[in-house]
Amino acid sequence: MGTDIGTDLRVLRADDWDQWYDNLIRAFGGVSEPSEERELWNALTETDRSIGAWDGDVVVGTAGAFSFRLTVPGGASVPAAGVTMVSVAATHRRRGVLTSMMRRQLDDVRSWGEPLAVLTASEPAIYGRFGYGAATFQIQSEIDTNRVSLSVPDGTDDVRLRYAAPADVLDACEAVYARLVPLRPGMLARMPGWERLGLLDPEKERDGASPLQCVVAERGGETVGYARFRVKPEWELAGAKGAVILQDLTALDPVARAALWRFLFGIDLTSTLVTGGRPVDDDWQYLVSDVRRCLPRVRDSLYVRLVDVGAALEARTYQAPVDVVFEVEDDFCPWNTGRWRLTGDAKGASCARTTDAADLALSVRELGAAYLGGVSLASLGAAGRVREMRQGTLAEAAVGFESVVSPWLPHGF
Template identity: 80%
Template sequence: MGNDDIGGFDPTSGLRVLRQDEWDTWYGMLLRAFGGVPEAAEEVALYRELTRCDRSLGVWDGDECVGTAGAFAFGMTVPGGARVSAAGVTMVGVAATHRRRGVLTSMMRRQLDDVRSWGEPLAVLTASEPAIYGRFGYGAATFQVNAEIETDRVRLSVPDGTDDVRLRYAEPADVLDACEAVYARLVPGRPGMLERRPGWERLGLLDPESAREGASPLQCVVARRGGEVTGYARFRVRPDWGPTGPAGTVVLQDLAGLDPATEAALWRFLFGIDLTTRLTVRGRPVDEAWQYQVSDIRRCRPQLRDALYVRLVDVGAALAARTYQAPVDVVFEVEDAFCPWNEGRWRLTGDTKGASCERTPDAPDLTLTVRELGAAYLGGVTLGSLGAAGRVRELRPGALAEASVGFASDVAPWLPHGF
């Protein structure tokens, strides 16, 4: 970042909590920072409702808003199934006229101080530019799979019980409560999933025509087994015709199933929609079963992409909030220049039943920065791989392997939707 006083502007003097009557100006600056393309009225209305002004910051240069940052209040699943309070950092933007003047740094500084004061041990975000947030202590903790599946060339093998699942079309809004009940049952089982608090259920129903790119309005099918709703899929269909016939595309928005048979039934349905030859998939878990059920993974063209970035705001509370799949007893020497209250030595002891993490004068076993702890926190990135990359230093032989096994998760962490 450049000097804060370039052009006589000091961002800290114009930094303040957002007032309700400033929201339109604040949000307008954010949209301009992301290119200036207007959003549909229904999107703007939803985010206006979801924004917590008391958790949002603006930087003002006179009457002009030149910086924005917000923080939703989330409950996020961590390894072991506990739901931990996390600040969902969002709506971060800086006016192009005020780049390299310390605007972002001033907002990140104030925001992490606020998150600490709220007693939330974690901050999480999705990064428009991944290179930005590492210097503030955020590490890439979850990844996702995107795919373009040639459904006219790829076949799906399904597990026993799939034929017992019954699928029916429904209007998305009419079955919202049933779909949300399915989602809620899945939240404790996968690290990184977000508890859907009031208002967030409407995110899955957003359907502005401007976002369809020639596809149909949002469609929904609901899965039932034994009279119980066990899953759903929301999707659009983009019709097309080639020289040899139909060549439509199914665009999946979201899919959830309570059991393997339900998931397989939903995927089989999407593969077989009439007049389509392709299925576009975005943001799915990296360990999702369909990848092992397809006849030709190359014709699915899977791509891996970073998703959720995690920052430990309170190292002790965060590490004690999750469990560990193998016993750990390790002393970390933590570096955290941006949040110095985390710096120093922490002894973590834990297993599958619980954990404690307290300050200690004992000699360190591993040294690392808070960024590495964030990356490994949800169990999808191993401490061993970070050590091989030179980002974790082992001082006690065997400590890295011990901690790496303990931190891992059998279920890949996954962020189900953006924010």
Template identity: 75%
Template sequence: MTTELRVLDATEWDDWYGVLELAFGGVPESDEERKLWKDLTEPERSIGAWEGDRCVGTAGAFTFRLTVPGGAAVPAAGVTMVGVAGTHRRRGILTSMMRRQLDDVRAWGEPVAVLTASEPEIYGRFGYAVAAYSARATIDTTRVRLTVPEGTDEVALRYASPAEALDACEAVYARLVPGRPGMLERRPGWERLALLDPPGDREGASPRQCVLAERGGEVVGYARYAIKPEWSFNGSDGSVVLHQLAGLDPAAEAALWRFLCAVDLTSRVRIHDRPADDAWQHLVSDLRRCELTLRDGLYVRLVDVGAALEARTYQAPVDVVFEVEDAFCPWNTGRWRLSGDAKGASCVRTEDAPDLALSVRELGAVYLGGNSLVSLAAAGRVRELRAGALAEASVAFGSPVAPWLPHGF
């Protein structure tokens, strides 16, 4: 039968989402989780692949604003809920949905698309590249000590209900968003994600807990976490499972880390998603006993090369002509002159001789400052056509802080 792509009708959501659940293993979500995603879904930005009256493919795009180097919030499509029924694989359905979606994103005037990948190898052929990384660690708090900065003792901590503290925590989060590329402005409804805590997902841990950091009566930080009690013949061996932590200054952050590393009846702090350059790494006495690892986090795709590169700033002056290849979005293919500095940038079409040759994937990889053009060139993915252009552009595209996506979507 012929497969038809069409915009999702809100009345079809349950059937549409059921296909996605099946594509991800068929384990039913809790009612709480399912309702949240139903409420957050934007039907007019979602598409389904239908074979008659049966849905066989899904793809959505949230409306986001993404922080880029320089602090601007850039319109971005948050690609999500992508799945194809196992009975309809290898028929080009995914490719057709990605094609339709990127055409739509361009029509919406959003220069960037972003996603998190369940299978990283899938999205490269559509122009997406890893642009930000996620740090994971397990701090052995029986062996590791923290050295905290001056002022930490002036920060007061108190327990709070996660729901009752939500507004105060969101205010802290909002103040931090412009300071780190990859962070997302919180749109209405998304604050509920921080409270999502289905019992079936806890793996033996407690319900989510919250501690607020305060100074002079003002909330300057928070930590959301759970405790997983464990016991051995020798006694307690529990874990602190960190969900989110944020502080407005070094002392506030350090006070929260010190608290987490000293919770009674625990021997470790499990960290699942933090920035690659997170400050706790410089507080601990022995980084080896923290089992630090990195994995891919946020993937970026430049939908409009000119608009995307103009939207961010550059940490050093740059004037370079890119020869860009983009087979999937051919409107990006060609030569672009980028001129910019810390105050702003322009990126326009040009017939001038190119300085660097690369694909749109490499531009996505360096867009947030989390990868280096020099590193990509060493892998053969960027070619220098003018001596010195590679170093100039590589320095300019950097970011003083590592990009990081604070939550999935």
């Protein structure tokens, strides 16, 4: 399959990876990565699921798709193509290269039998036209720990904390993470090799902060949580004003999480705790004395694309009964266009084509945004993105699609 300008698309070969990846790096500014990071992405790249656009013997476009399993509402782990490493050389922009790669990739995902494609967007404006909708969000904060205090639940003092080298406790930390994956939509089951992502610690990317540190939380001899972080020392005439930069905090229960948060708030010689990429319903927000001095900011995270509308809607459950006919528009993947009847509840769902009259009309992009339960169909309706054809069905469907906990992507890819 070729692009509109005569370049060729072909599956990536292992011995072409360096040139392929160099094109990606150049497209993102040309700053070389530390060797340990480049080596990890080389090991994680699935060449048989990656494509390159070639102009003669030069790579001018890249796109890959990781084999992921994504938690959806109800706890099922659903196959999803993790779209990644997308780039087009600046010399070949606006010439159909990206569209051609997206066309080939979604055709491939469909042939693999994967109902979902997901990605994180460097430029959100790009992917809406290919049917991706922003489905999860994350909160970032800069907490003034000199002025903000925590009110922790009973039992917090029973949690034992200890420092450990991150690599030494990796297996225990991964076991904690794995237990939480089915409990929150948007989380990824980490396949072998992906655990190394959390240990990346190149010196040139620390920006003056310490090497990666880790504290594990234990109770009754069991690891019940962990935090990975760096400390960035800083001083002024009045004294120390260092920052704790949180990379990851994961725990099995509220008490263990509170113990870890309290530890991070109290590290000597620091006055700021910087968090990034946390769930929008993260519990620290309800423990702090003054959320305004935490400077919370919300931004988009995971974008979802339904490759097979019927299979995707059947794969999740619905917190309230739904019986609704969607009129779906999908210009880029026309096999999804048409009417679909979704019937489901907390126990399961079915979704099949129908000739019945439509209750709601929307594009596949809106279905992707609402799919994990973090974006309300009612909100999309208020924005004019979902049209109600039968009165009352929008509110009913919106309640059914919601998730009890906010969907969250724990790390990028």
